[in-house]
Amino acid sequence: MQATAAPPATATHDYSRGMRIWHWANATLVSGQLLTILFQLVIVNARSAVPEFQAAITKSGGSLTQQQGRALAHVISERIWTWHIWIGLTLAAFWLFWTVMQALDPAGRRFGARLMAAARRYKLAAPAEHADARHALLAKLTYAAFYLFITIMVVTGLILVFADDVPFLHRIEHTSGEIHNVTMYLIIGYIVLHVAGVVWAEVTDDHGLVSRMVSGTADKQTPQDY
Numbered sequence: 717m718q719a720t721a722a723p724p725a726t727a728t729h730d731y732s733r734g735m736r737i738w739h740w741a742n743a744t745l746v747s748g749q750l751l752t753i754l755f756q757l758v759i760v761n762a763r764s765a766v767p768e769f770q771a772a773i774t775k776s777g778g779s780l781t782q783q784q785g786r787a788l789a790h791v792i793s794e795r796i797w798t799w800h801i802w803i804g805l806t807l808a809a810f811w812l813f814w815t816v817m818q819a820l821d822p823a824g825r826r827f828g829a830r831l832m833a834a835a836r837r838y839k840l841a842a843p844a845e846h847a848d849a850r851h852a853l854l855a856k857l858t859y860a861a862f863y864l865f866i867t868i869m870v871v872t873g874l875i876l877v878f879a880d881d882v883p884f885l886h887r888i889e890h891t892s893g894e895i896h897n898v899t900m901y902l903i904i905g906y907i908v909l910h911v912a913g914v915v916w917a918e919v920t921d922d923h924g925l926v927s928r929m930v931s932g933t934a935d936k937q938t939p940q941d942y
């Protein structure tokens with residue numbers, strides 16, 4: 717039985733080691749995935765470089781047909797996809813790590829319980845605490861949205877990885893690709909909001925928030941309830 721008083725609505729807590737490892741690994745891998753897409757679609761954009769390949773070969777006395785140029789572009793593009801797939805599989809492993817961690821964590825630490833607690837706090841908040849409780853609940857709701865987005869990314873990503881080998885997955889490959897694509901924009905939106913929100917909280921009323929996500933508790937009395 718836990719008989720501790722409910723923390724104030726604005727309080728953020730110390731995150732467990734597992735959660736911190738997951739957070740930074742996940743942030744790095746998601747950024748890696750976005751980088752592969754930036755390279756694939758913007759920086760390298762191998763398909764649109766075909767005329768440049770042709771010009772370079774012509775300049776050095778050779779010739780390159782459109783078809784040969786495309787084959788070359790395909791090789792470059794496949795290299796980037798290989799990175800995307802391996803980072804994606806690692807991301808899927810971390811998603812599994814998060815899921816298992818949720819299942820093994822004490823009930824109060826699980827994300828669902830923390831979300832419900834924030835909702836309850838918002839409902840019961842005294843007028844003076846209402847704005848803070850709403851802010852804490854909104855932050856949790858964005859996390860819930862992210863967990864949904866990353867689940868969609870992992871599921872659709874795995875479908876794309878195995879679509880060539882499993883006939884059923886092949887049939888839903890196109891739809892999965894579209895969902896995968898659209899969800900990327902939602903994840904980008906989340907990251908912009910999240911990083912801006914965390915930095916804002918850090919410099920205004922929640923000093924030490926980021927370092928708690930890096931190194932855990934500075935104050936041994938603070939409960940490790942995440």
Ligand code: HEM
Pocket residue numbers: 728729739742743744746747827855859862863907910911914915925926927929942
């Ligand atoms: C791709 C980038 C990122 C993703 C996907 C991401 C994701 C998340 C998620 C899902 C949570 C909620 C954890 C939970 O309570 O269950 C979280 C919390 C947090 N993140 Fe990030 N994060 C990213 C980048 C960053 C960066 C760059 C910083 C630091 C500037 C940061 C600092 C924090 C902090 C301090 C918290 C705790 C906030 C709180 O207690 O309300 N994150 N992050």
Ligand code: HEM
Pocket residue numbers: 746749750753797800801803804805807808869870872873874876877893894896897900903
């Ligand atoms: C935040 C994470 C991720 C982002 C932003 C992302 C983004 C994208 C985008 C924009 C595409 C092109 C989709 C299309 O137009 O059809 C793509 C394709 C793909 N993604 Fe992801 N993805 C992520 C995670 C994953 C994961 C977790 C996996 C696997 C487990 C994965 C596997 C794939 C595969 C196999 C393709 C198709 C590659 C090809 O056409 O050869 N992705 N991804």
